[in-house]
Amino acid sequence: MAAENKKQDKREAILNAAENLFAKHGYDGVTLRAIAKEAGVDVALANYHFGPKRDLFDAVLLRRAQILNSWRLEALEATVQKAAPNPPEVKDIIRAYFEPLFKRSQVQEPGWKSYYALIAYVNSSPEWGGTLMTQFFDPMIHRFLAVLKTALPGVPDKSVYWGYHCLSGALTLAFAQTGRIDHLSNDLCKSDDLPDACDYIVDFVAAGFSDMIAASEKEAATL
Amino acid sequence: MAAENKKQDKREAILNAAENLFAKHGYDGVTLRAIAKEAGVDVALANYHFGPKRDLFDAVLLRRAQILNSWRLEALEATVQKAAPNPPEVKDIIRAYFEPLFKRSQVQEPGWKSYYALIAYVNSSPEWGGTLMTQFFDPMIHRFLAVLKTALPGVPDKSVYWGYHCLSGALTLAFAQTGRIDHLSNDLCKSDDLPDACDYIVDFVAAGFSDMIAASEKEAATL
DNA sequence: TTACGTCTTCAACAATTGTTGAAATTCTAG
DNA sequence: CTAGAATTTCAACAATTGTTGAAGACGTAA
Numbered sequence: 001m002a003a004e005n006k007k008q009d010k011r012e013a014i015l016n017a018a019e020n021l022f023a024k025h026g027y028d029g030v031t032l033r034a035i036a037k038e039a040g041v042d043v044a045l046a047n048y049h050f051g052p053k054r055d056l057f058d059a060v061l062l063r064r065a066q067i068l069n070s071w072r073l074e075a076l077e078a079t080v081q082k083a084a085p086n087p088p089e090v091k092d093i094i095r096a097y098f099e100p101l102f103k104r105s106q107v108q109e110p111g112w113k114s115y116y117a118l119i120a121y122v123n124s125s126p127e128w129g130g131t132l133m134t135q136f137f138d139p140m141i142h143r144f145l146a147v148l149k150t151a152l153p154g155v156p157d158k159s160v161y162w163g164y165h166c167l168s169g170a171l172t173l174a175f176a177q178t179g180r181i182d183h184l185s186n187d188l189c190k191s192d193d194l195p196d197a198c199d200y201i202v203d204f205v206a207a208g209f210s211d212m213i214a215a216s217e218k219e220a221a222t223l
Numbered sequence: 224m225a226a227e228n229k230k231q232d233k234r235e236a237i238l239n240a241a242e243n244l245f246a247k248h249g250y251d252g253v254t255l256r257a258i259a260k261e262a263g264v265d266v267a268l269a270n271y272h273f274g275p276k277r278d279l280f281d282a283v284l285l286r287r288a289q290i291l292n293s294w295r296l297e298a299l300e301a302t303v304q305k306a307a308p309n310p311p312e313v314k315d316i317i318r319a320y321f322e323p324l325f326k327r328s329q330v331q332e333p334g335w336k337s338y339y340a341l342i343a344y345v346n347s348s349p350e351w352g353g354t355l356m357t358q359f360f361d362p363m364i365h366r367f368l369a370v371l372k373t374a375l376p377g378v379p380d381k382s383v384y385w386g387y388h389c390l391s392g393a394l395t396l397a398f399a400q401t402g403r404i405d406h407l408s409n410d411l412c413k414s415d416d417l418p419d420a421c422d423y424i425v426d427f428v429a430a431g432f433s434d435m436i437a438a439s440e441k442e443a444a445t446l
Numbered sequence: 447t448t449a450c451g452t453c454t455t456c457a458a459c460a461a462t463t464g465t466t467g468a469a470a471t472t473c474t475a476g
Numbered sequence: 477c478t479a480g481a482a483t484t485t486c487a488a489c490a491a492t493t494g495t496t497g498a499a500g501a502c503g504t505a506a
Contacts, residue, residue: 010454024349028251032494042455047495049453117349124347126247126340129401141407161408162423166393168403173392178352180391184364185384200385203438204431211430233484255464265485270465272483 011049013039016111018046019060023117026125027057061122064115065136071100073140080147087150091206097144098171102198113177113192120175123168148209155212163212167205174201234272236262239334241269242283246340249348250280284345287338288359294323296363303370310373314429320367321394325421336400336415343398346391371432378435386435390428397424 017038021030032053036043050056075096079088101107101116122128141164149160174197181189190196240261244253255276259266273279298319302311324330324339345351364387372383397420404412413419 026249026251026348026350028249029350031492033492043494044456044496045454053494120347123403124343124396124399124401125249126399126401127249127252129399130403130406133401133403134406138407145407157408158411159423159426161404161412162420163427164407165396165404165412165420166389166424166427169393169396170389171392173347173388173395176347176349176352178347178349178356180346180353180356181384181388183353183357184361184368184387185380188381189384189388197385197388200382201389203382203434204386204389207434208427208431211426211434215426254462256462266464267466267486268484276464 010039010041010045014041014046014049014056015060015063018056019063019111019118020114022057022060023114023121026121032056060115060118061132061136064112068101069137069140071104072097073143075100076144076147087153088147090148090151090209091202093144093148093151094167094202094206094209097167098198098202101171102194107194113194116175116194117177120172120177123172124176152209152212154216156216159212159216160209163205163209166208170201170205174198233262233264233268237264237269237272237279238283238286241279242286242334242341243337245280245283246337246344249344255279283338283341284355284359287335291324292360292363294327295320296366298323299367299370310376311370313371313374313432314425316367316371316374317390317425317429317432320390321421321425324394325417330417336417339398339417340400343395343400346395347399375432375435377439379439382435382439383432386428386432389431393424393428397421 014035017035018030021035021038032046033043035056036046039046046053046056050059076093079092079096082088083092106112119133122132145160145164148164149155149157152160174191174194177191177194179191181191237258240258241253244258244261247253255269256266258279259269262269269276269279273282299316302315302319305311306315329335342356345355368383368387371387372378372380375383397414397417400414400417402414404414
């Protein structure tokens, strides 16, 4: 099995180096030579394995996307089944969305952390946020939103979508791990302590959604 | 006064072009030649007015930062005074933080929209998020957090800071205007309708903070 | 070993990058 | 109007960019 690894050694090394550097400096901030140097290979090898630079970028994104989607769908369906035939609690749905990202042992590896930062870069980029995220994550997210709606009867769709926008923004900024919250809070909060961030974000976001139920009941009462 | 404008015409044109392009493609995705072309001037002129590329980037950020800070501090102090001697309501504080960004007539100009997208880029960049945001916006934000804490008695600081992180993430993603929410919601929500986004985000975020009070009272009761 | 297909490196390309010094133009004060 | 300063353009630089074709090294099966 060491031989099996050896065979695709350099290919993986290129993906790892690209993942790390793209996450830190963005697509245009990274040269193929920088990637090759970090991976310990020649410049031309990246092109041999992945074609042009842009295709390497896509390959990096794709590598972990499916894994992530399956983890989260798994957690979501488990939550649905546990509560059946009733809809799950809002907070349990939110938890199923967040915890697979942060609470598995694997995701503490630097590779996953880089990948998360890369997702943050892509999701908040006007150039790619609208298209690439859709391409890789939409089916999972639509399932999530569908379940969420069952837990939010009477809440207008528009509120749910903007709520998801808030959720996604909070998650994206956590992914970015910029160190800004560290500064602001005098190191009370650490932006690279993702499991800790997860707990607080889940509570905050769940409250935002739960409040919609109260608001829509109030709305209905006034009619 | 037209002459007064004429004098700094090209300088401003360079700032506008740089703002627009940096917001769309990031720092490394933009060349000085692209900026010069969009501004209708020679490449060398950018260097003459602003020095190296990096300094031009800072100049773009700085131009509107002070204006923004003063608008928001003004709204915040008005909210504080109105409620005095009691602390303001959580939702009113959140409103004071968001509405100056979206509800003034000026900020519907494309220039401001580009600036917001640029802030989104900076804030979610691991390279600059930790330092540049601190440099330009920290005093205003610390004042905001101080007022927020008066409205959240008994809530642990850590919850407040992570709550601010969620708020900032939601705001940042709205700033980015990636069009993603449009896709997800079948155009029910439009990511470039910032005033609309503002209303929903304010409600969502205010609920997240308000829930902390209930949670901390519950916590206290069990001790 | 031999031969062959895959993987990797080497060397070089045309294009583009940020920056600069000198020339040309415009503005302004006397 | 004129001299001098500020602004703007022109032309060119060395360095770096993504990409490519040929040459070399490697693994594998006969």
